[in-house]
Amino acid sequence: xxxxxxxxxxxxxxxxxxxxxxxxxxxxxxxxxxxxxxxxxxxxxxxxxxxxxxxxxxxxxxxxxxxxxxxxxxxxxxxxxxxxxxxxxxxxxxxxxxxxxxxxxxxxxxxxxxxxxxxxxxxxxxxxxxxxxxxxxxxxxxxxxxxxxxxxxxxxxxxxxxxxxxxxxxxxxxxxxxxxxxxxxxxxxxxxxxxxxxxxxxxxxxxxxxxxxxxxxxxxxxxxxxxxxxxxxxxxxxxxxxxxxxxxxxxxxxxxxxxxxxxxxxxxxxxxxxxxxxxxxxxxxxxxxxxxxxxxxxxxxxxxxxxxxxxxxxxxxxxxxxxxxxxxxxxxxxxxxxxxxxxxxxxxxxxxxxxxxxxxxxxxxxxxxxxxxxxxxxxxxxxxxxxxxxxxxxxxxxxxxxxxxxxxxxxxxxxxxxxxxxxxxxxxxxxxxxxxxxxxxxxxxxxxxxxxxxxxxxxxxxxxxxxxxxxxxxxxxxxxxxxxxxxxxxxxxxxxxxxxxxx
Amino acid sequence: xxxxxxxxxxxxxxxxxxxxxxxxxxxxxxxxxxxxxxxxxxxxxxxxxxxxxxxxxxxxxxxxxxxxxxxxxxxxxxxxxxxxxxxxxxxxxxxxxxxxxxxxxxxxxxxxxxxxxxxxxxxxxxxxxxxxxxxxxxxxxxxxxxxxxxxxxxxxxxxxxxxxxxxxxxxxxxxxxxxxxxxxxxxxxxxxxxxxxxxxxxxxxxxxxxxxxxxx
Amino acid sequence: xxxxxxxxxxxxxxxxxxxxxxxxxxxxxxxxxxxxxxxxxxxxxxxxxxxxxxxxxxxxxxxxxxxxxxxxxxxxxxxxxxxxxxxxxxxxxxxxxxxxxxxx
Numbered sequence: 001x002x003x004x005x006x007x008x009x010x011x012x013x014x015x016x017x018x019x020x021x022x023x024x025x026x027x028x029x030x031x032x033x034x035x036x037x038x039x040x041x042x043x044x045x046x047x048x049x050x051x052x053x054x055x056x057x058x059x060x061x062x063x064x065x066x067x068x069x070x071x072x073x074x075x076x077x078x079x080x081x082x083x084x085x086x087x088x089x090x091x092x093x094x095x096x097x098x099x100x101x102x103x104x105x106x107x108x109x110x111x112x113x114x115x116x117x118x119x120x121x122x123x124x125x126x127x128x129x130x131x132x133x134x135x136x137x138x139x140x141x142x143x144x145x146x147x148x149x150x151x152x153x154x155x156x157x158x159x160x161x162x163x164x165x166x167x168x169x170x171x172x173x174x175x176x177x178x179x180x181x182x183x184x185x186x187x188x189x190x191x192x193x194x195x196x197x198x199x200x201x202x203x204x205x206x207x208x209x210x211x212x213x214x215x216x217x218x219x220x221x222x223x224x225x226x227x228x229x230x231x232x233x234x235x236x237x238x239x240x241x242x243x244x245x246x247x248x249x250x251x252x253x254x255x256x257x258x259x260x261x262x263x264x265x266x267x268x269x270x271x272x273x274x275x276x277x278x279x280x281x282x283x284x285x286x287x288x289x290x291x292x293x294x295x296x297x298x299x300x301x302x303x304x305x306x307x308x309x310x311x312x313x314x315x316x317x318x319x320x321x322x323x324x325x326x327x328x329x330x331x332x333x334x335x336x337x338x339x340x341x342x343x344x345x346x347x348x349x350x351x352x353x354x355x356x357x358x359x360x361x362x363x364x365x366x367x368x369x370x371x372x373x374x375x376x377x378x379x380x381x382x383x384x385x386x387x388x389x390x391x392x393x394x395x396x397x398x399x400x401x402x403x404x405x406x407x408x409x410x411x412x413x414x415x416x417x418x419x420x421x422x423x424x425x426x427x428x429x430x431x432x433x434x435x436x437x438x439x440x441x442x443x444x445x446x447x448x449x450x451x452x453x454x455x456x457x458x459x460x461x462x463x464x465x466x467x468x469x470x471x472x473x474x475x476x477x478x479x480x481x482x483x484x485x486x487x488x489x490x491x492x493x494x495x496x497x498x499x500x501x502x503x
Numbered sequence: 504x505x506x507x508x509x510x511x512x513x514x515x516x517x518x519x520x521x522x523x524x525x526x527x528x529x530x531x532x533x534x535x536x537x538x539x540x541x542x543x544x545x546x547x548x549x550x551x552x553x554x555x556x557x558x559x560x561x562x563x564x565x566x567x568x569x570x571x572x573x574x575x576x577x578x579x580x581x582x583x584x585x586x587x588x589x590x591x592x593x594x595x596x597x598x599x600x601x602x603x604x605x606x607x608x609x610x611x612x613x614x615x616x617x618x619x620x621x622x623x624x625x626x627x628x629x630x631x632x633x634x635x636x637x638x639x640x641x642x643x644x645x646x647x648x649x650x651x652x653x654x655x656x657x658x659x660x661x662x663x664x665x666x667x668x669x670x671x672x673x674x675x676x677x678x679x680x681x682x683x684x685x686x687x688x689x690x691x692x693x694x695x696x697x698x699x700x701x702x703x704x705x706x707x708x709x710x711x712x713x714x715x716x717x718x719x
Numbered sequence: 720x721x722x723x724x725x726x727x728x729x730x731x732x733x734x735x736x737x738x739x740x741x742x743x744x745x746x747x748x749x750x751x752x753x754x755x756x757x758x759x760x761x762x763x764x765x766x767x768x769x770x771x772x773x774x775x776x777x778x779x780x781x782x783x784x785x786x787x788x789x790x791x792x793x794x795x796x797x798x799x800x801x802x803x804x805x806x807x808x809x810x811x812x813x814x815x816x817x818x819x820x821x822x823x
Contacts (some may be wrong), residue, residue, distance in 0.1 A: 013669060016563070020662050023654050025571075061558040063679040068529050069536065071556045109649055115572045127560065135784055139560040142791050146564060146798065150571035153802065158809045165802050172754050172795055173741060174708055179788065180734060184518055186781065187768040190527025207520030257744065277801055291623045295780045431710060504741050512735035519727040526771050528777035545779035546786070554783055561787045568794035574784070575798075577803050624790060701790075708797035 005060045007047030008075050011083055012126045014040045014092075025112045034098055037119065038091045045080075045087040047120060047488065052080040057490035059132065067132070072227060074132030074195065076490025081483060082129045082249075082256060085337050089248055089344050089469065090122045094347050095463035096239040101355050102142035102458065105155070116153055119244060120147045128253055134192045135181045137257060138175060140220065146173040148242070148250055155237040170230040174220030181213030185265065197265040209265045212274070215258065222254025224277075225284035228307045232291075235303035240351020243299065247306045248344040252336050255313045259333075262317060263492040276320035281314025282416045289423030293430070298350045298360040301427055302343070305386060309339045310418060315401060315413050324404035326488065331400030333487050338393030338476045342385035345469035349378040352458045352466060353368035358445035362434065368455055369434040374463045376435040381470035383428030385477075388421045393476030507545030521698070541686030543618040550622065550692050555679050558705060559664040562697055568658040571705040587641065594640040605633040623660075623694040627701025634706040638668050638705045663693055673713060726767035733760030745814045747803040751796060758792040 018037035051058065052075060060073040089418035097103050098120070103111060116129030129138045149171065179488035186192060188207055189200040201207050216227070224233040231251070235243045262274070288308030295301040316332035321323060352375045354360040357368055369376065398417055405414040476483065506697050509516055533553065540552040560706050609629035616622030667689055668679045675682065734758055740753035762785045769781035807813055 004699075006672070006676050009672065013665070013678070016661075016665060020658060020665065025651070025660055061677065063552060064675065064677050065536075069532050069553050071554055100582075110574055113570050116570055117567065117574075124560070124563070134788075136557050136560070139557050139564070139787060139791070141636075142795070143560055143564050143567060146571070146795060147567045150567065150574060150798065153575065153805075158806065160816055161802060161806050161809060165799070165806065168795070168799055168802065169750055169754065172799075173738070173757070176754070176757045176761055177740075180515075183761060183764045183768060183781070183784075186528065186765075186784075187771070188521075188527070189525060190529060192524075200527065205521035209514050212514070220517045228819060307529050354760075430666065458745070508735045508739035512732055515735060516728055517732035518788045520724060522771065526773055526778075528769070528772055528778040529780055530772040530774075530776065533779050534776065545776065546782045549779045549783035550786060554780070557783070557787055561790050564791050564794045568798045572801050574724050575801050620822075622786075624786060649802060675753060704797075705793075708793075708801070711801060 002056065004047070004051045005075075007044055007051055008060050008073050008083075008130050009062075011041065011044035011048055011087070012073075012123060012130065014044055015119045015123035015126060019106065019116045019123060021320075022112055022115035022119060025106075026449055029112060030098060030115050033115065034094050035118075038094060040322070041087045041122075045084045046079075048075060049080050049084055049220040052077055052486065052489055060130075067196055068191040071136050072132040072193060073130045073452075075130050077486040077488060078256075078259070078490065079130050080489075081139075081333065081337060082252070082487050083126055084315060085340055086122070086125055086249055088128065088472070089340060090245060091182060092420070092465050092469050092472075093241045093244050094118070096244075096261065096351075097239075097462045098286065098460050099459040100240060100351070101458070102239055103241075104349070107121050108155075111350075112464070114151070115182075117147045117151050118245075121151065125249055125253060129256065132194055134185065134194060136192070138167070138179050138182060141253070141257075142172075142175050143179070144250060144253065145175065145221070147244055151242040152234050152238040152246075154242070156240050156312030157237075159233070160237040163230075163237045167230045167234040170220055170227070174217040174227075176217070177213045177220070180278065181210040182219065183347050184210035184213070189265075194260060194264045197239065201265050201268070203268075207266075208269060211261075214261055214266075215273070215277075218254045218258045218261070220254070220420075221251070222258060222313075223251050223307055223310055224254075224280050225287055225307065225311065226280075228284065228288070228310075230232035231307060231380060232300055232303040234301040235306060240348055240354070243303075243351070244344040244347040247303065247347060248340040251306060252313075253339060254456070255310060258314075259316070267492070271321050274317040277314050278318030278413065281311040282413070283318075284308060284311025285416055285420040286311075286423070289427065293423065294426040295427075296361050296363070298353065298362060298365065298431065299347070301431070302346045302350055305346075305424065306343060308424065309335075309343070309386065310356060311414060312417065312420060314400075315405075315416065319401065319404050319408070319410060319413060322408045322410045323374065324408040324410070327400045327407070329399050329491055330484050331404060331486050334400065334476070334484065335394065335397035335443070337483065338385050338473050339399055340477065341469050342382035342394065342473035345378050345466050345473060346386075347468065348462070348466035349375040349382070352462055355462075356456050356458050357454065358456075362430065366434045371455060373435055375458075375466060376432060378463070378466040378470040380428070380432045380435075381467070382475055383424070383432060385473040387424045387428055388417075391477040392474045393480070394473070396477050396480055536677070539683075540556065541617070541681065541688075541690040544620065544622075545624055546620070547616055547618075547690075550695060552681075555664075556668075558697075559661070559668060559679070562660040562700065564666055565700065565704050566658055566661045569707050572707050572711060573654075576649065592683060598636065598640050602633055602637065605629055605636070609633070609698075609702075613694060616694060617690065623697035624701050626669075627698040630698065630702035631705030631709075634702065635709045638706075638710055653703065653707070656703035657700055659703075660693075660697040663696030667693055723767045723770040726770070727764050730763030730767060733757070733763065747806070747813055747815070748800070751799045751803065755792060755796055755798070758788060761787055765803045 024300045057076040118470040128140035149168045162455045184206045220227045258431035292304035385392040388394045540548040542548040609626045612621040613626035737753040737757040763782040769778040772778040
């Protein structure tokens with residue numbers, strides 16, 4: 001089945017080719033590259049999803065060697081779902097950036113460097129989602145992080161430089177912690193392939209410490225409380241499209257890899273850790289939401305909301321340890337996917353507002369809210385998923401998680417989910433109310449007041465891009481049958497150990 | 504914080520001394536299959552063949568850093584060469600002797616890499632150092648700009664690897680599957696690309712090209 | 720305890736020490752140095768693991784991992800130093816602001 005397992009290789013190669021082509025400084029380069037890369041990538045991803053439905057879990061041995069000597073790409077339903085959503089979201093963000101006035105403000109020289117880094121982040125994430133090899137994951141993680149760090153530095157002013165540096169230092173610490181863990185795992189199992197590692201892993205000190213190192217490293221990347229401090233400044237000061245991809249998918253990659261390890265090699269390790277991960281996640285939900293409620297600036301509010309939303313995902317671990325399996329698995333990953341679409345939409349909408357008035361303080365937005373009604377609508381739709389309102393994708397995901405919690409008698413995790421939803425409602429409402437409460441009444445049928453001085457026009461395409469992603473997060477609530485079926489292909493059947501009593 | 508670091512070391516040391524009775528690594532398989540690769544040095548075989556995919560992405564990381572340096576290039580960044588008045592014998596004669604030697608050593612390391620320790624990255628490091636030395640001595644000058652040739656040099660390694668990965672994709676149906684007949688030639692070509700990109704990137708890191716007036 | 724164990728312990732010690740430095744040092748160049756030493760510790764561990772292979776030839780896979788890791792470390796260091804210079808040129812500061820969320 002050589003032909004069909006090749007789709008995944010194409011899905012990885014297309015953005016990398018686009019990154020190289022973007023280095024050419026031509027007037028039309030960015031447009032031509034996007035026009036070729038977007039359909040190419042979407043097509044390849046359709047191929048990958050189709051192959052997963054047809055063949056189930058499959059592998060692509062790079063170079064033909066196969067594990068343990070070579071590196072295998074490992075494609076299951078989870079990988080295909082993340083890969084496809086990455087292509088979809090990145091494609092919409094690419095369109096947004098093509099028309100974004102902020103991008104046009106860059107000199108052509110720096111703009112072409114920006115595009116190249118953009119496609120490298122895309123390619124690195126694609127490679128990471130399908131990698132079956134622990135060290136290969138490290139390289140993709142560093143590729144995505146370094147390119148992301150540089151993209152953050154493209155933001156406005158010295159704030160962006162500080163944010164970029166903080167992200168770089170903590171991100172590198174995370175990567176090195178991860179790689180030391182992988183070194184110990186190689187010493188213990190003699191392989192870097194995750195599947196083989198899971199078969200061979202021992203029960204001594206090395207695997208336990210390696211699990212700690214890998215988990216800490218990935219928790220930095222996932223911005224799990226208390227290792228989240230780099231996230232809000234970085235995501236708030238980056239250019240709009242960069243904030244969108246960082247919050248939507250780069251942070252999720254940390255969680256995704258955590259799932260790969262804890263449902264792979266580490267599955268038989270101490271069950272108490274699963275609960276600890278859940279507690280940290282719950283703290284993240286509450287802390288991130290409370291911080292979001294206190295923010296005056298829209299982009300910081302959205303960034304803290306990411307800290308909260310990532311927290312929910314980690315409830316997967318204690319829920320599964322407590323006996324809930326399929327529902328928790330589907331719920332957590334569905335939340336990750338819905339949140340990715342919603343968060344990308346929220347950042348693009350915030351970026352449009354920021355571009356228009358050069359300021360994203362809520363008090364300033366209130367003065368011109370009427371001119372941002374479509375952007376605020378996109379934010380509101382995305383907010384439905386953040387809160388978990390029906391019929392959004394976020395609602396469905398949280399429903400699955402709450403069901404999983406209640407069915408297995410773990411009601412306290414359900415309480416976290418519901419409390420988080422209420423807190424999210426507060427910060428979403430703080431923004432959405434701006435659209436209604438402050439503008440003076442207008443006669444019906446009028447085309448709106450003239451634009452106040454100082455407001456720049458935002459291209460309609462940029463506004464529609466934000467709306468499209470917001471709609472995607474809502475549509476995931478209806479059209480859920482196929483993605484849910486996809487997520488269950490290759491779902492790990494192993495049940496982790498119960499924490500021993502008295503531990 | 505200090506006690507935390509001590510605790511971490513304690514945990515790490517505890518893990519360090521835990522080892523399986525039989526070494527589980529792939530050393531033997533790698534040596535067994537060495538003849539099937541295009542290299543005779545086991546580390547080179549792992550880098551460019553068995554795990555060539557890692558190396559491909561790693562060259563990508565190097566390219567990302569080079570792009571980042573170009574993107575941050577400000578107006579003021581120009582490396583200071585030793586002023587002519589302060590130049591001594593070292594800058595003249597020694598450099599004249601050293602530079603050809605460094606180029607020679609670099610090329611040798613590149614060539615030897617397939618059979619002995621050495622290889623593209625090491626060779627690139629030596630060549631990059633030669634470029635930096637030249638600039639410091641005020642030899643040439645390295646008013647390195649963000650031009651198409653500079654970008655091409657930085658991207659060459661990644662582009663070459665990607666081309667090799669895709670070239671036989673349609674035939675073999677796999678990424679980085681080199682056909683047996685052309686294996687050694689392909690690996691040498693990839694190595695040359697990596698070597699040049701490494702040299703160019705290292706020189707870029709150090710010399711920090713002055714951006715045109717548009718930088719900022 | 721054999722030679723490999725000594726190296727592996729040294730690598731672990733470097734990792735722990737540089738983690739401490741990364742946390743307490745304020746100057747950006749010192750933080751970048753700490754990151755580099757931390758990487759050095761990881762590489763030492765990998766080399767020591769390779770030495771545990773039976774026979775005369777060390778396991779080539781950890782060696783290749785170290786080479787990859789070095790190139791990544793060089794890339795990260797290069798960008799970090801240039802970013803630090805840029806920060807100093809722009810703000811005159813060589814340290815990160817205390818408060819992570821400080822917005823200037």
